Amino acid sequence: MKKEDAELEDISLSNILRSITYWPRIFRLLWETHKGYLLIIAAINILQGLTPVVALLATTELINSVAKSHQQGTFEAIGWAFGVYVVLGLFSQCLVLIENYLNPLFEKLLTNRINILIMEKSIQLSLAAFEDSDIQDQLQRARQETSYRPYQIFSSIFTLGTSLITLFSTVALIVSWNAWVAALLILIPVSSFFSFLRLGKEEFILSYKRAPRQREAWYLGFLLTKDSTFKEIKLFQLGSYLKARYEKLFQGFYEEDKKLIRKRSLISLFFEIFYQVMLGAVILLILWTAYVGQLLVGNVVGMIQATNLTHGTSQGIVQGILSLCNHNLYMKNLFAYLDLEGKRSTLLPSSSLEFDASTIETVEFRHVTFQYPGRDVPALQDISFTLSRGETIAIVGKNGSGKTTLLKLMTQLYDDFQGEILINGISIRKLDIEELRKRIGVVFQDFVHYEMDTRHNIGFGDIDSIDQDDELLQAANQAGIREMVEGLPQQLETRLGLWFEEGHQLSGGQWQRIAIARAFMRKADLYILDEPSSYLDPEAEKDVFDKFYNLVKGKLGIFITHRYSSVSFADKIIVMDEGKIVEQGSHRKLIKEDGIYAGLYHLQASSFVMNEDENDA
Ligand SMILES: Nc1ncnc2c1ncn2[C@@H]1O[C@H](COP(=O)(O)OP(=O)(O)OP(=O)(O)O)[C@@H](O)[C@H]1O
Numbered sequence: 001m002k003k004e005d006a007e008l009e010d011i012s013l014s015n016i017l018r019s020i021t022y023w024p025r026i027f028r029l030l031w032e033t034h035k036g037y038l039l040i041i042a043a044i045n046i047l048q049g050l051t052p053v054v055a056l057l058a059t060t061e062l063i064n065s066v067a068k069s070h071q072q073g074t075f076e077a078i079g080w081a082f083g084v085y086v087v088l089g090l091f092s093q094c095l096v097l098i099e100n101y102l103n104p105l106f107e108k109l110l111t112n113r114i115n116i117l118i119m120e121k122s123i124q125l126s127l128a129a130f131e132d133s134d135i136q137d138q139l140q141r142a143r144q145e146t147s148y149r150p151y152q153i154f155s156s157i158f159t160l161g162t163s164l165i166t167l168f169s170t171v172a173l174i175v176s177w178n179a180w181v182a183a184l185l186i187l188i189p190v191s192s193f194f195s196f197l198r199l200g201k202e203e204f205i206l207s208y209k210r211a212p213r214q215r216e217a218w219y220l221g222f223l224l225t226k227d228s229t230f231k232e233i234k235l236f237q238l239g240s241y242l243k244a245r246y247e248k249l250f251q252g253f254y255e256e257d258k259k260l261i262r263k264r265s266l267i268s269l270f271f272e273i274f275y276q277v278m279l280g281a282v283i284l285l286i287l288w289t290a291y292v293g294q295l296l297v298g299n300v301v302g303m304i305q306a307t308n309l310t311h312g313t314s315q316g317i318v319q320g321i322l323s324l325c326n327h328n329l330y331m332k333n334l335f336a337y338l339d340l341e342g343k344r345s346t347l348l349p350s351s352s353l354e355f356d357a358s359t360i361e362t363v364e365f366r367h368v369t370f371q372y373p374g375r376d377v378p379a380l381q382d383i384s385f386t387l388s389r390g391e392t393i394a395i396v397g398k399n400g401s402g403k404t405t406l407l408k409l410m411t412q413l414y415d416d417f418q419g420e421i422l423i424n425g426i427s428i429r430k431l432d433i434e435e436l437r438k439r440i441g442v443v444f445q446d447f448v449h450y451e452m453d454t455r456h457n458i459g460f461g462d463i464d465s466i467d468q469d470d471e472l473l474q475a476a477n478q479a480g481i482r483e484m485v486e487g488l489p490q491q492l493e494t495r496l497g498l499w500f501e502e503g504h505q506l507s508g509g510q511w512q513r514i515a516i517a518r519a520f521m522r523k524a525d526l527y528i529l530d531e532p533s534s535y536l537d538p539e540a541e542k543d544v545f546d547k548f549y550n551l552v553k554g555k556l557g558i559f560i561t562h563r564y565s566s567v568s569f570a571d572k573i574i575v576m577d578e579g580k581i582v583e584q585g586s587h588r589k590l591i592k593e594d595g596i597y598a599g600l601y602h603l604q605a606s607s608f609v610m611n612e613d614e615n616d617a
Contacts (some may be wrong), residue, residue: 037106045158049165051092063298107151127413137211142337153327160320167313189315192271200326220246360525368419379405392557394567397576441522447515451497461521479517480543508535529559
């Protein structure tokens with residue numbers, strides 16, 4: 001059985017009710033959001049709970065005072081009752097106004113707090129967790145509805161509290177007349193409780209199972225609305241196809257929703273008819289009692305109002321409990337995401353973490369094997385090599401041979417490997433990774449285009465130096481783009497990309513050099529470039545490599561490339577094939593050995609010669 005199905009099996013009535021155990025956590029969340037607002041809103045709700053019954057008594061008194069003052073021949077009794085009636089009305093309106101002022105503010109703060117919690121958790125998660133589609137579904141569920149659910153829980157709890165106060169006070173009034181009628185008025189709405197609870201559960205399961213499809217719908221929308229995908233979709237004429245796929249998903253959602261909404265309407269209709277018949281009977285009984293002279297006119301009005309109020313409130317309470325159970329289920333999603341284990345799987349207790357040197361002197365892989373979660377074949381097998389300060393390593397090999405994976409392990413984006421990775425002779429498992437990462441400057445193949453200004457695009461390499469123009473320009477210089485940056489309309493302040501106003505679009509190669517400048521910005525010991533020349537013209541490529549060799553002099557440098565012309569200057573070349581190191585050594589040594597590297601090197605060199613020969617011919 002899939003994990004997800006097992007979880008859904010678990011959604012029983014008792015489990016739904018048990019989800020009330022989330023309340024303390026929800027209250028903590030509310031409390032941490034804004035203590036002052038929370039307390040004021042709570043006080044207003046208690047007062048609002050008492051207002052209806054006081055208003056009801058005031059109305060009863062007002063009507064009866066008319067009869068009394070008529071008998072006594074003075075207006076005084078009406079004056080008093082009228083005064084109390086008006087002040088009460090004013091008071092309850094003031095409460096509504098204050099509540100209307102505070103509620104939206106509190107809601108915004110709460111939504112923001114939850115979004116921040118979700119973001120904080122996302123920052124903590126490992127790459128392996130982030131690439132897990134189950135976790136992506138969980139994130140989708142957490143983000144989808146939970147941003148507004150806690151606020152609804154909050155207002156439902158208060159409305160429930162208010163309604164209970166109203167109910168008890170009104171029921172007390174009716175009990176003084178007829179206890180059976182009071183019991184009946186409470187019991188009628190309770191009869192619908194289980195039907196609506198079942199429906200709530202169905203709605204939740206539907207929304208739970210929908211998360212993967214909903215992510216797909218989001219993704220289709222993304223493909224159709226983003227500039228980065230626009231060119232391909234236009235030229236391959238995929239627009240209508242993708243739109244149709246989106247519409248099909250939407251239609252599925254719509255049909256499912258329609259079925260449930262129809263079911264809800266039918267159940268509501270059935271119970272509404274039942275309530276109305278019972279209410280009619282109760283009101284008839286009140287009128288009969290008045291007819292036989294056991295109730296005053298004012299009390300008849302009061303009693304009818306009390307009946308309607310009791311009925312409305314007890315119905316509201318049942319609905320309130322139902323929606324609380326429902327909201328709680330959604331909160332389970334949020335808490336499940338927030339409780340995900342975000343730490344390194346191999347992490348030692350924080351007290352034993354160390355980073356014993358301010359510099360990286362050596363990096364050693366000792367018989368490292370690694371398999372991606374959910375894959376049968378290891379991406380890396382028995383990898384061993386050493387890199388020391390002052391050296392540069394080039395990693396070459398076919399697509400999919402494991403080059404990038406090796407870098408991901410070195411930077412601890414994945415930590416669940418076998419063997420040992422040693423930094424300065426210490427196991428990477430014992431190191432404080434955040435400290436280690438401060439010593440590494442890296443450009444990945446799929447580097448980020450930050451749709452922000454050039455200052456941030458380069459300065460993100462060392463956020464503490466973001467205001468140091470000379471350092472930013474020096475990094476730009478090392479990446480060979482100083483002139484380009486200085487030529488931008490607002491130099492470092494020029495926004496890059498076209499997502500926002502006044503954005504300035506760069507070419508692929510220029511973006512890549514910005515990413516290289518970002519890596520160079522870091523005051524690192526180890527610089528890693530994954531295919532840094534994939535977008536560069538030959539002249540730019542040579543320039544970048546010259547500068548890279550210069551920069552890493554006396555430090556450690558690793559780069560991956562498919563261009564063998566840049567490789568020969570590296571101190572050591574590692575050749576990978578199907579997750580294994582098949583050759584390693586200097587360019588000269590590998591050429592002499594005449595193995596895979598020599599073959600690939602000559603193949604690339606000869607293709608240039610061949611092209612020249614063909615051109616000559
Ligand atoms: N996130 C991932 N999850 C599962 N498998 C992955 C993941 N990333 C890569 N792989 C698999 O691991 C193997 C090695 O991939 P890797 O990206 O390290 O290759 P590479 O040598 O860098 O390739 P290229 O030259 O194309 O960049 C491939 O078989 C790939 O399918």
